[in-house]
Amino acid sequence: MSKWIPLWLHKLGSPPTFYRFAGTLRPWLLALALIAGAVALYGGLVLAPADYQQGDAYRIIFIHVPSAWMGLFIYGVLAVASFVALVWRIKLAESVAMESAPIGAAFTFITLVTGSLWGKPMWGTWWTWDARLTSELVLLFLYLGVIGLYHAFEDRRQGARAAAFLAIIGIINVPIVHFSVNWWNTLHQGSTIRILGPSKISASMLWPLLTMMVATKFYYVASLFGRVRADLLDLEGGKEWVRRIAGGDDAPNRQAPGERA
C-alpha cells in the first residue's frame, strides 16, 4: 500500500513536519482568502446591480451560499479524515477531523442566520421549514454532536476515534435527511417556501459568488492549519520538538522517555 504514497506525503504525516509546513503556508492562505474575499465583496456589494425582484436584499447571497457550501464541504472533509483516522490510526488525520468540526459548525451557523435574515424581508418570516434550511439545521446538530462527543472523553485520542465514527454515521444520514425532508414538505403542503436565489443569476452576480466560494475555501484551510498546529502542540506536549518551540534555553538535559524524532 505504501508504494503509491509519495514520500513527501508520508513525511507530512509526522507532526513536527506538518507543523512547519502548515506554519509556512498559513499566512499565504490567509492573504489569498482576504484578497479574494475583498474582490468578491466589491463585486457583490458595489459592482453587481440590484435584483429585479429582491432589490438589494439579495446581496446576502454572497455570504449565504458560500457558507452553505462550506458547511457541507467541510463535513465531507471531516468524514474522509475520520475514515482515514479510524482505518489507519494516523494522529494527524484525527487532528484534521476534529479541528474541522468547529469551522464547519461556524459556517453552518452563518448559513442559518443569514438565511433567516434573507427570508424575513423576502417572505415575511424569520424561519421556514424548506428542505435546504431544515437540512442545514440538522447538519448543525450533527456537527455539535461530533464536537460534544469528542470533548466527552478524557483520553483525547479515544475521543477523536469515537467522534470520527459518529461523523461517518452522520454523513450517511445527511442525504437521507434531505430526502426525507423533501418528502415531508410535499406531504404537508402549507407554507413550503423555498429560499431561492435571485430571479436570474446574471454573470455580474455569479462571479462574485464564485470568488467568495474560493475565498472561503482558502480561509478554511488557513483556519484548519492554525487549529491543527495548536492541537499538535497540545497532543505532543511532552515531545522534544515541542519543547524546543516552547523555549529551547530551558529544555532539560536528559531525553524524555519514549522520545522519537
Add this chain to the structure above:
Amino acid sequence: MSAFLAMGGYAAYVWPAYAVFFLVLLADFLSPLLRRRRNLRELRARLARQTARQQRPASPTVHP
C-alpha cells in the same frame, strides 16, 4: 455612499448578515491563536518547574 449603506431599504437585514459572517469567522480565527498562546504558556511553566526540580539538591527517592 448613503445609498450604498441603505441597501435599497434592506439595510437592517443585509448589514447584520454581513456582520455575523465577519464576527463568527473572526472568532474562529482568534480561537486557535488564543489556544496556542495558552498552550505555550503552560508548556513553558511546566518546563520551568522541571528544570527547577532538577537543579534542586537531588533527594534520594524522588525522580521527576
Add this chain to the structure above:
Amino acid sequence: MSRASVSSACAAVLRRDLTLAWRRRGDIAMPVLYALIVATLFPFALGPEESLLQRIAGGVVLVTVLLAMLLALDAMFRSDIEDGSLEQLVLAPQPLALMLAMKILAHWLTTALPLIVIAPLLAGMLHLPVAVMGVLLLALLLATPMLSLLGAVLVALTAGTRRSGMLLALMLLPLCVPVVIFAAGAVAAAQQGLPWVAPIAWLGAALAMALVLAPLACATALRIALDA
C-alpha cells in the same frame, strides 16, 4: 468449559437480560408513566379542542414514545459496563454483533413494547381517529426498533464517558429525523386519506438495513470506546 454454540449463546444473553429487567420491573413502568404524563401535557398546553388535538395526535404520540425511549436508552449497557460483564462479552469467542443484537432485542422488548401497548391509550386521549390507529401501531412497530438499534450504536460510543443524557439526545435526534418524518408522515397521510403505504415501506426497508448494520456498527463502536 466447552465453547457454547452461537445460538445457545444468543439465547443465554437474551434470557439473562430479560431476567435482569424482570427483577427491576419497576423500571419498566417508568418510560410508560413518563409517556403518559408528557402526552397529557399537550392538552394542558394547547387546550382541549378536539379538532386541534386530532391533528397533532399522531405526531405527539410518536415524539413522546421517542423521548421515553431516549430516557431508557442510557441504561442499555450501563450496568454491564459497571460490573465488567460487557468487556467479557467483547472478549468472548461468539460474534459480538450477534450478542449485542440480543441485548438490543431484550431492551426493545422491555422498553418499547410496553410503550406500544399504551400507545392506543395515548392516541385516544388526543382524539386520534380510530381508523388511523392501526397505521400508528404499524409505524411504531417499525420505528421503535430503529430507535433501539440506532440508539444502541450511540450508547456504545459513549460507553467510556461521563455519561450525559443530553449528549446522547444531541447525537441521536438528528439521526432520528428521517424516522420521525416517515413514521409520523404515514399517520398524517392516513388521517388525510392519502396513501400511507409508501412511507411505511421506506421505514420497513430502513429497518431491514438497520437490523443488519446496526449490531455490526454497535460492535465497532464498543471496541472503539472500550479500547483505551
